Amino acid sequence: MTIAPLPSKFLLATVGIAKNNQLLATALGVPVCPVLSVKKSLSFGKQSGQSQPSLNHAIAGTQAVLAWGQKPSAKQAQKLANQRNLPLWTAEDGFLRSLDSGIKSRYGASFVLDDVGIYFDLRAPSRLEWLLANRAADFDDDKQQRAKYLIHKIIAHKLSKYNPSLTLATNLPTDLYLVIDQVAGDASIAGAGASDENFFAMLLNACQSAMVNGGQVCIKAHPASNFGFLVNSTGKLHAQAVNYLSSHGISQDAIDRILIIKQAVNPIALLENAKAIYTVSSHLGFEALMLGKSVASFGMSWYAGLGLTDDTYLQDNPAMRDLYQQVKARRAALGLTTVTLERAFFAAYIDYSYYADPATAKACQIETVIDYLIRNRDQQSFVAGDVLAYDFSRWKTGFVKGFSQFPQTQLKFKSKTKMRLFFTDQYNAKRAKKDDQKALSGLPVDTKYLVWGLAAKRKLANKIHTYQNQSNPAIICMEDGFIRSNGLGATLLEPLSVVMDDVGIYYDATAPSRLEMILQSIDLTDEQAKRAAVLQQTLLANQVSKYNVGTHNDQLGAQIAKLKQANPSATIHLVVGQVEDDASVQNCTSIIKTNADLLKRVRADHPNDIIIYKPHPDIEAGLRLGKVDDQMLKLADIIAHDTAMPQCLAVVNVVQTISSLTGFEALLRGVSVVCYGLPFYAGFGLTTDIIEPDNMPKLAAIARRQRQTPLSLSALIHGTLIDYPVYRLPHGHGLASVEQVIDYLYQSTHAKPTPTLAKRISRFAKTKFMQLRKFTI
Incomplete structure (x- = not known):
């Protein structure tokens, strides 16, 4: 028996195969064309008076008819194959399909394809039998080791x-x-x-x-x-x-x-x-x-x-x-x-199977699907059951569903109460209270709650205590992830990553968080350490930052060179501006709370060094609070307006920050970091931490972060960017990996089209709204 080449195009007798298996054509790498859809298209063309090709012309290039298993529709496929004198192939679900059953999910990740029969009908030959025979004779050590590795990973992660x-x-x-x-x-x-x-x-x-x-x-x-x-x-x-x-x-x-x-x-x-x-x-x-x-x-x-x-x-x-x-x-x-066993596995799971990654909608290898299933199954377990998304802005509901809507999650939304412009504040407050009482009363005890940000979490905890007399509700705090988007969150641009913390939140050093627990106990395997090292190089090669905004400042290098010429031994410090009323500043245990005070402190400690001040992009855009006045800005030698953060980090020796994520990005580049607060990456020995002897919240956090062995940079990277956040792509189904998000943001193959005029107007309006909102809340 010889193995037939894959047809260049499949014809389907029914539309259900393509409709219920959205990734089938992607996994196979060839088009699948329902004949009924072609007929409808031709019929519509005739009604519109357009010149249309014949059915034969429309399906030209079709080399085979595709049936699905031995369902009743397979008889229609066989009839169509006989009519058109084409061979019949059979597809079925693969052995690593999805989170839920095929009845509920249209995004199966694996398929088997057979031009002879189908693997589960032993009354007749199948392609799998030929592949088993082939692997019995042709199986080198690389295939043996790959099969052993995959079997071990499937079993270790309990995949089916x-x-x-x-x-x-x-x-x-x-x-x-x-x-x-x-x-x-x-x-x-x-x-x-x-x-x-x-x-x-x-x-x-x-x-x-x-x-x-x-x-x-x-x-x-x-x-x-x-x-x-x-x-x-x-x-x-x-x-x-x-x-x-x-x-x-x-x-x-x-x-x-x-x-x-x-x-x-x-x-x-x-x-x-x-x-x-x-x-x-x-x-x-x-x-x-x-x-x-x-x-x-x-x-x-x-x-x-x-x-x-x-x-x-x-x-x-x-x-x-x-x-x-x-x-x-x-x-x-x-x-x-x-x-x-290894040869049987290789024949069935690799030779006989075709895979597509739902997160990217691309064909892939089995390893990618295994990682996809692990990632999504674990997140589904995290949010399984009844979940109430509380007081989310309406523009956020779409991406919140993308990160937390799974087959075993019953997700409901309680949106923010709309404040009526011509109603009194007292009346609006009564309406909001009534909405809260309606949404929070009578819920099951095991309900989970999802909120955006620490302030909302604290308010909700008090309300649940009031309406349900619960003292320790299960509240998951959602926030932007560390590789967010190509643009600012304040302009209502949906994130590609978020964190979902059921313990605390990473920027609140006054209490434990899920990330703190991860970093306190993480111990990487060789495979994880290798992945973290590759990820670090990818981050540096692509100059990845949180918002990926700012331009290249052609004058920055010349300014530094001039200052260094006058003072060759000077150390270059980058002072990072932050949004002053942001929860990450208010809850990081720092005595310093304003950008002006931070700049003043660094200049006082380093009077003869070179200081670059980098304003926060939200502040530069006029969207948030924290602008430093012109007189105080004179303490800095250079103001890095609208400059991409990676460019700044490439030219400095030390980063001085209250609690900015820039400190983490600096560590990736081998740049020293001084922290006045206690951001998530501080307190583990990788940073210089300013610790006041009477600052009890900071001392308590330092004590929580003690480890038996020092935290490595690789472990920090893995815990922060792989274990803690979740990622997704705009066109994908389910969660993606951090590497896939970086690829989406930075590779030219994913170049985004120029926004339409309507889109640009919408973005402008959103930005103006946020600028006005800053002065009204």
């Missing part, structure tokens, strides 16, 4: 086909005889040559093994189906299964002790508790093999008959023996008899 929140199989014995029930009528059952008899025999075998060796028989029912072969809609054994067990000598007491798990639990966590697994055709059987478990086959699955499973039932049962021997003979003709 569907990946809901990491609900573990707790309080279960570790000597389970685990029987995998399946959805009644699933095509893979017929493809495995099985019937309900196979399931009954499978359960009987597990009961007999438990009686002889001791242990607990457990049935894992399919959580998305009301009817399995063993478990009915009420979560109990079917009467037929009970009768079968009774007629084969299993006592009623033993039947009553069978444990049935109906709810969704993490499959890998469940398999870890089993000493033996019994399956007909479920892919959980192969995942059990990846865990090194014993798997007994009671149907002819793609991984059965390869020397990996116990096939006693298939060999001895008359109803299964013929199919088993046919499959063995078919494989033997390809030179395939046995295969190692």
